[in-house]
Amino acid sequence: MERASSIDEYIKGFPPGIQKLLKEVRSTIKTAAPEAEETIKYAMPTFTLNGANLVHFAAFKNHIGFYPTPHGIEAFEKELSAYKGAKGSVQFPLDQPMPLQLISKIVKYRVAQNIAKAKNKKGVK
Numbered sequence: 001m002e003r004a005s006s007i008d009e010y011i012k013g014f015p016p017g018i019q020k021l022l023k024e025v026r027s028t029i030k031t032a033a034p035e036a037e038e039t040i041k042y043a044m045p046t047f048t049l050n051g052a053n054l055v056h057f058a059a060f061k062n063h064i065g066f067y068p069t070p071h072g073i074e075a076f077e078k079e080l081s082a083y084k085g086a087k088g089s090v091q092f093p094l095d096q097p098m099p100l101q102l103i104s105k106i107v108k109y110r111v112a113q114n115i116a117k118a119k120n121k122k123g124v125k
Helices: 007-012 016-032 069-075 100-123
Strands: 037-041 044-049 052-059 063-067 084-086 089-093
Touching: 007 016, 007 037, 007 044, 016 044, 016 052, 016 063, 016 100, 044 100, 052 069, 052 100, 069 100
Parallel strands: none
Antiparallel strands: 037 044, 044 052, 052 063, 063 089, 084 089
16 A cells, blocks of 8 residues: 555545544544644554644554554553553454544543643743
8 A cells, every 4th residue: 555645545545344443533533632633644644733643543454553652551551451552552453343432532631641741841941
């Protein structure tokens, strides 16, 4: 697959069933972080806020990868324990329902972190 230049283009590069899941994840993130901007970074759909990465997501053969940074993973360690993951990522299997409520909670947490970090930067001169 060629590198996509937008999230719409990225999603269109997958079969219909995967497209549906990606659209659900995207919509969930947009609802939880309405001020966030969409872009492509690291060849993945990415949401940014205040110039910083908020979350990334991507489709793979057997899962949707979700990347809310290590802080986002640590804060929801118990809820994410049912899924494979690493320091800053989690894998949601394609053969299971997407945990959209959990994704929403994680995104809202990342938004709060991002806003706090931006306020701290403004306060430091």
